[in-house]
Amino acid sequence: xxxxxxxxxxxxxxxxxxVATAATAxxxxxxxxxxxxxxxxxPNINFKRYPTYCEVCFWKCAAWTHVxxxxxxxxxxxxxxxxxxxxxxxxxxxxxxxMYTDTDRxxxxxxxxxxxxxxxxxxxxxxxxxxLVASKMKGIKEKYGSESFALLKHGSSGSHFEHLFxxxxxxxxxxxxYAQCRGPRETAFSATFGSWVGSPEPTDIRDTKxxxxxxxxxxxxxxxxxxxxxxxxxxxxxxxxxxxxxxxxAASKSKYWLAIKPATDxxxxxxxxxVIIYDKLYDEAYINKYTYGFEDLKNHVxxxxxxxxxxxxxxxxxxxxxxxxxxxxxxxxVIIHPGRHVVWYGDDTQRERAMxxxxxxxxxxxxxxxxxxxxxxxxxxxxxxxxxxxxxxxEELGEHYPLAQMGITNELIRxxxxxxxxxxxxxxxxxxxxxxxxxxxxKDLLEKAxxxxxxxxxxxxxxxxxxxxxxxxxxxCTYLERxxxxxxxxxxxPSVALRMPxxxxxxxxxxxxxxxxxxxxxxxxxxxxxYKEYSEVLDWQLKKIGTSLEEMERIGVKKYERGSGPLYxxxxxxxxxxxxxxxxxxxxxxxxxxGFDPMPVFTQHPEPEEGFYHLNYGxxxxxxxxxxxxxxxxxxxxxxNKIWINPRVAKIWNLKKDQEIYLKNQDGVVSSFPIKVxxxxxxxxxxxxxxxxxxxxxxxxxxxxxxxxxxTEMITKVMIDPEMGGTGMRGNFVTFIxxxxxxxx
Ligand code: SF4
Numbered sequence: 001x002x003x004x005x006x007x008x009x010x011x012x013x014x015x016x017x018x019v020a021t022a023a024t025a026x027x028x029x030x031x032x033x034x035x036x037x038x039x040x041x042x043p044n045i046n047f048k049r050y051p052t053y054c055e056v057c058f059w060k061c062a063a064w065t066h067v068x069x070x071x072x073x074x075x076x077x078x079x080x081x082x083x084x085x086x087x088x089x090x091x092x093x094x095x096x097x098x099m100y101t102d103t104d105r106x107x108x109x110x111x112x113x114x115x116x117x118x119x120x121x122x123x124x125x126x127x128x129x130x131x132l133v134a135s136k137m138k139g140i141k142e143k144y145g146s147e148s149f150a151l152l153k154h155g156s157s158g159s160h161f162e163h164l165f166x167x168x169x170x171x172x173x174x175x176x177x178y179a180q181c182r183g184p185r186e187t188a189f190s191a192t193f194g195s196w197v198g199s200p201e202p203t204d205i206r207d208t209k210x211x212x213x214x215x216x217x218x219x220x221x222x223x224x225x226x227x228x229x230x231x232x233x234x235x236x237x238x239x240x241x242x243x244x245x246x247x248x249x250a251a252s253k254s255k256y257w258l259a260i261k262p263a264t265d266x267x268x269x270x271x272x273x274x275v276i277i278y279d280k281l282y283d284e285a286y287i288n289k290y291t292y293g294f295e296d297l298k299n300h301v302x303x304x305x306x307x308x309x310x311x312x313x314x315x316x317x318x319x320x321x322x323x324x325x326x327x328x329x330x331x332x333x334v335i336i337h338p339g340r341h342v343v344w345y346g347d348d349t350q351r352e353r354a355m356x357x358x359x360x361x362x363x364x365x366x367x368x369x370x371x372x373x374x375x376x377x378x379x380x381x382x383x384x385x386x387x388x389x390x391x392x393x394x395e396e397l398g399e400h401y402p403l404a405q406m407g408i409t410n411e412l413i414r415x416x417x418x419x420x421x422x423x424x425x426x427x428x429x430x431x432x433x434x435x436x437x438x439x440x441x442x443k444d445l446l447e448k449a450x451x452x453x454x455x456x457x458x459x460x461x462x463x464x465x466x467x468x469x470x471x472x473x474x475x476x477c478t479y480l481e482r483x484x485x486x487x488x489x490x491x492x493x494p495s496v497a498l499r500m501p502x503x504x505x506x507x508x509x510x511x512x513x514x515x516x517x518x519x520x521x522x523x524x525x526x527x528x529x530x531y532k533e534y535s536e537v538l539d540w541q542l543k544k545i546g547t548s549l550e551e552m553e554r555i556g557v558k559k560y561e562r563g564s565g566p567l568y569x570x571x572x573x574x575x576x577x578x579x580x581x582x583x584x585x586x587x588x589x590x591x592x593x594x595g596f597d598p599m600p601v602f603t604q605h606p607e608p609e610e611g612f613y614h615l616n617y618g619x620x621x622x623x624x625x626x627x628x629x630x631x632x633x634x635x636x637x638x639x640x641n642k643i644w645i646n647p648r649v650a651k652i653w654n655l656k657k658d659q660e661i662y663l664k665n666q667d668g669v670v671s672s673f674p675i676k677v678x679x680x681x682x683x684x685x686x687x688x689x690x691x692x693x694x695x696x697x698x699x700x701x702x703x704x705x706x707x708x709x710x711x712t713e714m715i716t717k718v719m720i721d722p723e724m725g726g727t728g729m730r731g732n733f734v735t736f737i738x739x740x741x742x743x744x745x
Contacts, residue, residue, distance in 0.1 A: 050502035051556030053487045054093040055479035057624040061085035062557045065502035081557040083491045090222035091622045098633035099478045106475035107507035134522035136455045146170045147390045148427040154434035156484045157512035161432045164516040167528040171393030174407030176439040179726045185338040187403045187724040188352030191588040194578030197338045198490045202374040205229035210239040210330035216339040219249035221619045246689045247682035262614040263605040264313040269354035271309035272324045274301040281328035286363040293587025300599045331362040333369025346719025346728035350600040360584040366569035374490035375564050380544040382537045384528045401725035408725035416449035428455040437465035438626035441715040441729045463700045477505035483534045494560040498552040608733035614687040615732045617711040626693035629704035640708035642678040644689040650679045662737040665714045675709035
């Protein structure tokens with residue numbers, strides 16, 4: 001990816017100078033990894049332990065960072081009291097110390113400068129870099145209004161910059177975790193049950209009798225406590241039904257693997273509803289008392305028989321019937337899992353609605369073994385003035401998508417391109433902890449936006465691809481070196497977890513709370529930063545919820561009694577769902593009022609041309625997106641991805657195991673790097689599969705550069721969800737280039 005005005009800079013040796021300041025090198029202990037390795041190697045009185053919560057993925061497991069007498073981090077282990085991990089970290093979490101030891105880390109602030117015709121970075125002091133950011137923020141505010149400075153964020157650091165932006169007067173905020181990930185399921189489950197799914201998902205896998213996974217890769221996607229509960233459920237004999245064109249790890253543990261034809265899931269879901277309704281497999285008393293629109297749904301699915309679905313999905317009608325009965329027998333202890341990365345074909349809200357409706361028909365919401373009623377503790381806000389009211393923000397940018405509940409990244413990017421027909425214009429970005437180059441599918445759009453920006457700040461721990469486009473790069477210290485906001489997430493019982501520094505920040509890096517405060521004070525927003533150290537904020541907040549920083553530094557996690565009532569809805573209990581009708585909406589009054597299909601409809605999606613295959617992508621247990629590809633501990637476990645190809649297809653193409661091939665998509669885009677072939681029966685003949693997050697193009701990511709291929713590079717066709725603006729990315733097809741000369745010529 002190249003832009004014109006904003007010349008991409010591969011962070012140079014100059015830019016990576018920096019001065020090692022505080023910490024010493026880390027010992028080898030941190031590289032010890034195994035699945036769920038939480039073994040405490042016996043008491044070691046010389047270790048000090050510091051509480052943290054993991055930042056390697058969004059599950060935020062609470063942990064202890066162990067530091068030896070020499071100030072070296074020797075291991076990170078799970079906190080036994082934490083419901084997110086139950087004392088056990090996943091391989092990525094155990095390897096989190098690699099984020100700290102990675103010698104490719106950003107080490108000092110960088111500022112873009114002209115060197116003849118070329119752009120390059122020069123090292124800068126924090127004073128200079130922050131002065132520049134603040135003066136540009138002032139300038140944008142005076143010229144266009146603060147709304148024109150946007151924040152694109154991910155992870156814990158983003159919340160510190162969100163505070164800065166809201167104080168500055170901009171609510172032009174978006175994160176790929178919504179429109180490029182889980183947005184559609186939140187819209188769909190809200191329309192059905194009146195509640196977001198949220199994170200962690202309130203799936204009661206611990207007590208389920210039947211778990212249905214549709215394109216959801218629990219086990220490869222390491223949602224820690226979910227994986228633990230799923231493995232216990234399997235041991236208990238729970239039925240697992242996995243719907244996936246690929247035999248994932250979860251599929252290999254399942255009683256039923258439904259190797260569905262890609263893009264046909266809604267047809268299967270409608271057929272399941274047909275069987276449950278027309279074979280009278282539902283609980284009539286439950287349907288009458290708690291649901292709205294049953295008769296509408298019954299009429300709607302009348303013709304969607306398993307035989308109808310067979311012609312679309314290629315799944316045998318007898319298997320559709322058998323699996324529907326398995327679900328009904330288990331009900332209400334059954335979970336049609338909402339999934340996580342659910343932006344596939346642009347009709348994703350409707351597919352997720354079908355999954356929510358099926359849960360509604362089976363009565364699993366609020367029931368043991370289905371979905372528990374989640375709860376979390378509200379953390380009081382540290383005293384500060386009210387935020388100003390921006391004239392416009394993320395809601396106005398997403399006005400064409402009435403059910404968007406957060407900023408739509410792609411709309412924010414579109415508003416950054418002058419030629420695009422948008423009412424409001426974005427002129428500058430602050431990007432925190434998200435490598436947009438590997439996250440945003442439509443590269444043309446991203447490239448044009450990057451070219452048009454007047455100013456771009458990137459804050460990260462690593463020289464990820466996006467840093468190459470920045471005017472200023474702010475190097476953040478890792479989660480092991482900083483205080484952060486209190487973790488309070490939904491779960492069965494409320495709990496809070498503390499993150500504190502186990503070691504001083506390496507090199508010339510800083511925590512994002514400090515950067516936000518420094519910029520804020522330069523902007524005259526000192527009233528929003530009425531403290532010297534972030535630990536003061538934490539102590540104040542913790543005291544308000546009956547603990548203190550001193551106690552939390554000792555215990556790491558504190559649990560609270562539920563305050564909202566029982567975990568489940570009692571049988572026959574009067575219960576009002578927070579929807580328009582107070583019922584589980586099988587027929588959505590909200591969607592109908594907005595002119596959308598109130599019940600899901602199957603739409604045929606394009607098929608690949610001959611010689612092309614559906615591109616499916618997913619996760620590996622040792623990596624999170626593209627951000628861990630360079631982690632020395634984790635790249636040691638998996639340093640490249642491979643392309644999964646069915647033996648029948650491999651034969652046609654005369655492909656051999658581990659042969660390197662290039663991928664070319666339907667729009668003629670060729671992968672920057674070759675990828676090795678994995679020939680396996682575990683993938684349908686019409687599809688290929690690769691793990692997301694590889695094929696890095698920045699040479700300064702020395703472990704990750706050029707290893708494997710990037711799936712995002714192949715995703716040039718995007719289907720927008722009309723309800724909430726998500727970017728469906730699974731409608732892309734690839735073919736193979738086996739002759740390297742054809743790529744280079
Ligand atoms: S699931 Fe793994 S990577 Fe994610 S927060 Fe937990 S330990 Fe860290």
